[in-house]
Amino acid sequence: MRIYNIIQKKRDGRELTTDEINFFINGYTKGEIPDYQISALLMAIYLKKMNKRETVDLTNAVVNSGETVDLSLIEGIKVDKHSTGGVGDKVTLALGPMVAACGLPFAKMSGRGLGHTGGTLDKLESIKGLRTEFSKEEFISIVNRIKICICSQTANITPADKKLYALRDVTATVDNISLIASSVMSKKLASGSNAIVLDVKVGSGAFMKDLEDAFVLAREMVDIGNSVGRDTVAIISNMDEPLGYAIGNSIEVKEAIESLRGNGPKDFVELCLTLGSMLLVLGKKAQSMELGREMLTEVINNGQAYNKLLEFVEAQGGDVEYIKNTELLPKASNIVEVLSDCEGYIKSIDAEEIGKCALALGAGRETKESSIDLAAGIILNKKVDDKVNKGDVLAYLHYNDRNKAKNVDVQLKNAIRIGDKNSGQKKLIFGIVDANGLKKM
Numbered sequence: 403m404r405i406y407n408i409i410q411k412k413r414d415g416r417e418l419t420t421d422e423i424n425f426f427i428n429g430y431t432k433g434e435i436p437d438y439q440i441s442a443l444l445m446a447i448y449l450k451k452m453n454k455r456e457t458v459d460l461t462n463a464v465v466n467s468g469e470t471v472d473l474s475l476i477e478g479i480k481v482d483k484h485s486t487g488g489v490g491d492k493v494t495l496a497l498g499p500m501v502a503a504c505g506l507p508f509a510k511m512s513g514r515g516l517g518h519t520g521g522t523l524d525k526l527e528s529i530k531g532l533r534t535e536f537s538k539e540e541f542i543s544i545v546n547r548i549k550i551c552i553c554s555q556t557a558n559i560t561p562a563d564k565k566l567y568a569l570r571d572v573t574a575t576v577d578n579i580s581l582i583a584s585s586v587m588s589k590k591l592a593s594g595s596n597a598i599v600l601d602v603k604v605g606s607g608a609f610m611k612d613l614e615d616a617f618v619l620a621r622e623m624v625d626i627g628n629s630v631g632r633d634t635v636a637i638i639s640n641m642d643e644p645l646g647y648a649i650g651n652s653i654e655v656k657e658a659i660e661s662l663r664g665n666g667p668k669d670f671v672e673l674c675l676t677l678g679s680m681l682l683v684l685g686k687k688a689q690s691m692e693l694g695r696e697m698l699t700e701v702i703n704n705g706q707a708y709n710k711l712l713e714f715v716e717a718q719g720g721d722v723e724y725i726k727n728t729e730l731l732p733k734a735s736n737i738v739e740v741l742s743d744c745e746g747y748i749k750s751i752d753a754e755e756i757g758k759c760a761l762a763l764g765a766g767r768e769t770k771e772s773s774i775d776l777a778a779g780i781i782l783n784k785k786v787d788d789k790v791n792k793g794d795v796l797a798y799l800h801y802n803d804r805n806k807a808k809n810v811d812v813q814l815k816n817a818i819r820i821g822d823k824n825s826g827q828k829k830l831i832f833g834i835v836d837a838n839g840l841k842k843m
C-alpha cells in the first residue's frame with residue numbers, strides 16, 4: 403500500500419477502505435508518513451468528504467493508535483460529557499459537582515485550551531494548590547470515594563489525534579464534519595466511559611455556524627458512539643452569544659462557584675440542568691429528564707452541589723478557602739468599563755469576537771507554548787435582549803498588561819450590536835439527537 407495512491411483516491415472523491423484508513427493512521431502515528439502527505443490527504447478529505455463508514459473507521463483507527471482507559475474499577479455507570487467548544491463555556495466546573503452530588507460518578511479527563519480562554523484544567527489552576535495530575539489508581543480511588551475527579555490525561559490516549567489536530571489547525575482543515583466527529587469521539591471512546599453526552603455548539607462562537615451542520619455533526623457523533631455500544635446523546639446548544647457573563651479563567655471559576663451557590667446566570671444554569679439531567683438519565687440515576695432536573699435543582703438549593711465542590715477541591719489538594727472566599731482567586735490589576743454610546747436593546751453579542759477580545763487581554767493561548775494570564779478576561783454586563791441606555795456599562799475588561807488591552811474596548815463595542823427592539827426569541831437549546839432520531843426544540 404502506498405500513501406500516494408490513498409491521497410490520489412480521496413482527491414478523486416473515492417471511498418477509502420478500512421485497510422487504507424488504518425494504514426495512513428498507523429504510518430502517521432509512527433512517523434513513517436510525513437506531515438506534507440497527511441496535509442494533502444486531510445485537504446482531500448476536507449474537500450471530498452468521508453461517508454459514515456469511513457468516519458467510523460477513522461475513529462476506530464485513531465482510538466487504536468494509543469492506549470485506552472479502563473474505568474471498570476469505578477462503581478456504577480460512568481458517563482462522560484464533552485463540549486465541541488464555545489466562549490464562556492465553564493460547564494464542567496459546575497456540572498461535575500452537580501451530578502456527583504446526585505450520586506453519579508463523574509470521572510473526567512480534561513485538557514488545556516488552545517482557544518480564546520484556557521481549558522478546564524487551566525481554569526482549575528486558579529484555585530491554589532489544586533492538582534490535576536493523578537495516577538490511574540489515585541483517579542479511580544478519588545471517584546469511588548467522592549464521585550468526582552477531574553484530571554489531565556495520564557494514559558497515552560489517541561496520539562494520532564494529537565498529531566492530526568495540530569496539522570489541521572495549520573492547514574485550514576479543522577471544520578470538516580468527519581474530521582471533527584472522529585477527533586472528538588476517538589478521545590471519548592478511548593477514555594472508557596459507558597455513556598456520553600455531547601454538547602454540540604452552534605453559532606458565531608462555535609465551529610458549526612449553521613444549525614443544519616450542527617445537527618449533521620451531532621448525528622455523526624451519536625452514530626459513532628452507539629455503533630460501538632456507548633449510549634450517546636447530543637444536545638445542540640446556542641453559541642451565538644457567550645455562555646453566562648464571564649469569559650476568562652479565574653472569573654469563570656467564580657461564576658461557576660456562584661452558580662453552585664444558586665446565583666448563576668440563567669443561560670448557564672439552564673444548560674447545566676439540561677446536560678446534567680441527560681447525564682442522570684444515561685447513568686440510570688433518573689427515569690426522565692424532568693426528574694433529573696428536579697434532582698439537580700434540589701442539590702443546588704440544599705447546598706449539596708456546593709459542598710461537593712468543596713469536597714472535590716479538597717480531594718485534589720486545592721485550598722477550599724479560595725472557594726469560600728472567591729476574592730482570593732487571581733484578580734486583574736485593571737478592571738475597565740466599556741460604556742454604550744447609544745440606547746436600545748442588545749441585538750447580538752458576537753461570541754467569537756468577544757472570545758478574541760478575551761484572548762487579546764491574555765486569557766488564552768495563541769500558541770501551545772504561550773502562557774495564560776488566569777486573571778484576564780471579560781465580564782459582560784448585558785446579554786442579548788437586555789435594555790441598554792446611553793452610558794450603561796456593556797462589559798468590564800480585566801487585564802494586567804496594558805499593552806494587551808489597546809483597542810480591545812473598540813473591538814468589544816463592535817462585537818455588540820444594539821437595535822431598537824427586543825427580539826424576544828432567544829433560544830438556548832435547539833434540539834436533542836439520540837439513537838432514535840432528532841427532537842427539535
Ligand code: URA
Binds near residue numbers: 486487567576581583
Ligand atoms: N474538538 C476536538 O477535540 N476535535 C476537533 O476536531 C474539534 C473540536
